[in-house]
Amino acid sequence: MSGLALVGLSHRGTPVAVRERAFVPLPQAAELAAELAAGGEAVCLSTCNRTELYVVGEDGEARAIAALQSLSGLPAGRLSAVVYRLADEAAGLHLFRVAAGLDSLVPGEGEILGQVRTAFEAGTTGPVLDRLFRQALHAGKKVRAETAIAESPSSVSSAAAALAQQVFGELDGCRVLLVGAGHIAELSARSLATRGATIAFVANRSVQHAAELAGRFGAEGIDLAAAAGALAAVDVVVSSTGSPGHVLSRADVEDALRSRKGRPLFLIDLAVPRDLDPAIHELDACYLYDIDDLESVVASSLAGRRREAARAEAIVAEEAEGFREWLASREVVPAIASLRAWAEEIRSSELARARGRLGLSETQEEAVESITAQIVNKLLHPPTVRLKEAAAGADGGSYAQAVRHLFGLGDADA
Amino acid sequence: MAEYLFGFAFLAYAAAAIAYAGDARRPGPAGRVATWGVRLGWVLHTGLLADQAARADGFPWTSWAGSLSLFVWLVVSVYLVWGCRSRYRLLGLAVLPVAAVLLAVARLGGGTGAGRRSGYSTGFLIVHVGLLSFAFAAFTLSAALSALYLWQERRLKSHRPAVLLGRTPSLLTLDALTGRTIAVALPALTAGIVAGFIRLGSDGGTVDALMAVTLGAWAVYGSYLVLHYEAGWHGRRAAYLALAGFALVAVARLGLQVSHFS
Numbered sequence: 001m002s003g004l005a006l007v008g009l010s011h012r013g014t015p016v017a018v019r020e021r022a023f024v025p026l027p028q029a030a031e032l033a034a035e036l037a038a039g040g041e042a043v044c045l046s047t048c049n050r051t052e053l054y055v056v057g058e059d060g061e062a063r064a065i066a067a068l069q070s071l072s073g074l075p076a077g078r079l080s081a082v083v084y085r086l087a088d089e090a091a092g093l094h095l096f097r098v099a100a101g102l103d104s105l106v107p108g109e110g111e112i113l114g115q116v117r118t119a120f121e122a123g124t125t126g127p128v129l130d131r132l133f134r135q136a137l138h139a140g141k142k143v144r145a146e147t148a149i150a151e152s153p154s155s156v157s158s159a160a161a162a163l164a165q166q167v168f169g170e171l172d173g174c175r176v177l178l179v180g181a182g183h184i185a186e187l188s189a190r191s192l193a194t195r196g197a198t199i200a201f202v203a204n205r206s207v208q209h210a211a212e213l214a215g216r217f218g219a220e221g222i223d224l225a226a227a228a229g230a231l232a233a234v235d236v237v238v239s240s241t242g243s244p245g246h247v248l249s250r251a252d253v254e255d256a257l258r259s260r261k262g263r264p265l266f267l268i269d270l271a272v273p274r275d276l277d278p279a280i281h282e283l284d285a286c287y288l289y290d291i292d293d294l295e296s297v298v299a300s301s302l303a304g305r306r307r308e309a310a311r312a313e314a315i316v317a318e319e320a321e322g323f324r325e326w327l328a329s330r331e332v333v334p335a336i337a338s339l340r341a342w343a344e345e346i347r348s349s350e351l352a353r354a355r356g357r358l359g360l361s362e363t364q365e366e367a368v369e370s371i372t373a374q375i376v377n378k379l380l381h382p383p384t385v386r387l388k389e390a391a392a393g394a395d396g397g398s399y400a401q402a403v404r405h406l407f408g409l410g411d412a413d414a
Numbered sequence: 415m416a417e418y419l420f421g422f423a424f425l426a427y428a429a430a431a432i433a434y435a436g437d438a439r440r441p442g443p444a445g446r447v448a449t450w451g452v453r454l455g456w457v458l459h460t461g462l463l464a465d466q467a468a469r470a471d472g473f474p475w476t477s478w479a480g481s482l483s484l485f486v487w488l489v490v491s492v493y494l495v496w497g498c499r500s501r502y503r504l505l506g507l508a509v510l511p512v513a514a515v516l517l518a519v520a521r522l523g524g525g526t527g528a529g530r531r532s533g534y535s536t537g538f539l540i541v542h543v544g545l546l547s548f549a550f551a552a553f554t555l556s557a558a559l560s561a562l563y564l565w566q567e568r569r570l571k572s573h574r575p576a577v578l579l580g581r582t583p584s585l586l587t588l589d590a591l592t593g594r595t596i597a598v599a600l601p602a603l604t605a606g607i608v609a610g611f612i613r614l615g616s617d618g619g620t621v622d623a624l625m626a627v628t629l630g631a632w633a634v635y636g637s638y639l640v641l642h643y644e645a646g647w648h649g650r651r652a653a654y655l656a657l658a659g660f661a662l663v664a665v666a667r668l669g670l671q672v673s674h675f676s
């Protein structure tokens with residue numbers, strides 16, 4: 001067929017110790033692709049979950065395996081146990097699934113689409129890989145637009161941010177109070193900040209630690225005792241201290257609500273034991289979620305993603321079928337073009353010879369020109385259609401070869 | 415002609431309502447079908463009203479059923495301004511079934527015919543009936559927004575694991591949109607009432623039940639605006655108040671099957 005080969009290893013069956021050795025940073029990925037292409041085409045897609053080499057050309061698979069072996073440092077026997085090799089439309093379908101996030105650890109995760117695009121842009125592409133990657137990117141976008149696979153969060157911190165959006169809409173302008181200055185607080189702060197929220201205060205027992213974390217977000221570090229006083233000036237509270245008791249009570253929040261003029265307050269308690277009095281949730285316009293609530297939201301969201309995955313698979317299969325047909329048509333298009341060129345050559349040369357003998361007027365010449373062209377078109381129409389139909393099936397190559405043989409058209413590469 | 419326009423408009427609204435139900439179960443193509451159903455239904459309904467206006471001698475929507483058809487058209491018109499966005503599709507699930515049913519009721523009551531000539535001037539009827547119908551339509555939308563707010567708030571309060579599944583507007587957006595819709599509708603209601611009272615003053619007459627209920631709705635929505643923008647009434651309390659106002663609108667629009675002009 002096209003000589004498209006894919007050799008790769010991924011989180012499905014390859015331990016992280018091997019994946020990290022096979023990981024190729026972007027500049028080297030571009031160099032590797034250029035080297036592997038060797039006059040043909042190659043793309044190296046390398047992420048934390050996979051390293052895949054797409055090659056079009058002679059011995060593409062063998063060269064890709066050699067490259068992967070050199071990257072991973074695994075002996076041939078061990079490498080062949082974890083590596084997957086796919087060709088032509090199977091390789092195409094695989095990339096479509098990857099771009100759609102269907103082969104990811106978390107179905108529908110959005111980062112992979114950007115990684116596929118980056119790999120494509122850094123690759124050495126020609127007609128096959130250009131078409132394949134463009135169509136895969138299109139399929140990835142279509143899956144995200146037409147299904148809800150990527151709409152729900154897949155981690156506790158992103159679930160917290162998504163819940164805050166359910167209350168406030170866009171988080172631009174929303175002010176956040178972090179209670180606690182540990183790693184979890186920082187992760188949540190990043191998730192909120194990437195969605196537009198402003199980290200306003202970091203409250204901690206150690207004001208020095210509070211100031212350190214606050215400095216990273218352009219916020220103000222305050223003492224833990226001052227946290228209740230800051231409630232009136234924020235919209236979201238994220239708490240994750242190691243305190244044995246409640247850091248904020250219902251009375252603290254009730255006091256703050258008086259000056260908020262009905263504006264809601266969203267509170268996330270990531271601490272165990274809990275930092276925030278559960279009774280806060282009973283207050284009007286207050287929404288308190290603890291770690292169990294968030295984990296059940298994530299679990300439900302992942303279940304939703306898996307349900308949507310079935311719809312996404314159908315979209316990917318449809319798009320992959322389009323690529324398969326295009327790939328197959330590449331086998332017969334040169335044969336059709338040669339056949340038509342051959343017929344046209346005969347028609348025009350015979351017409352030129354007859355023109356002198358017949359002594360036709362200009363109008364008559366135009367009529368003869370048109371009639372002969374129509375005859376040729378009508379004669380070639382059925383074999384053209386049959387060839388295209390054969391290409392859509394699996395016999396395109398043999399039909400193309402037969403046409404070349406019967407009409408003496410020479411080799412495709414000639 | 416009117417029969418066909420009514421029939422197809424009704425079918426388009428009904429199809430949109432069914433498609434909205436499908437979209438609520440599984441977001442996707444059904445949502446787009448619903449959106450186009452609303453648009454098509456609105457165009458056909460507009461054609462129906464234009465046909466009525468062309469055939470009528472004067473303002474054709476003075477009867478209870480006639481003004482109901484105009485009211486449905488206005489509800490869908492206001493909904494179309496922003497309701498077709500994917501985040502508001504749940505609102506369509508509340509609006510379109512009601513629109514389809516009310517259009518059918520208007521048809522059964524003879525509200526899609528040419529109507530009878532009223533003793534009142536066409537200019538007065540356009541101002542009075544038109545403004546009141548527009549205000550009632552906007553209040554209906556604000557009630558749907560408030561209902562959606564309460565539903566969404568309940569989901570967030572109940573800690574349902576599936577709270578993030580499905581596309582819904584945020585609480586703040588719903589609260590703000592309800593306030594703005596009422597802020598636009600109340601001046602229209604006020605102007606319509608003032609026009610009615612000027613006419614009542616010149617012709618002589620008494621305040622009937624329909625007028626009393628409408629004045630009650632005006633008082634509730636006036637209070638809403640003062641409390642919402644001046645006293646910081648937001649969220650659940652404001653949503654309940656908007657629904658209370660709508661209860662009076664529903665009584666005026668549907669409960670009292672009377673019109674002053676037929």
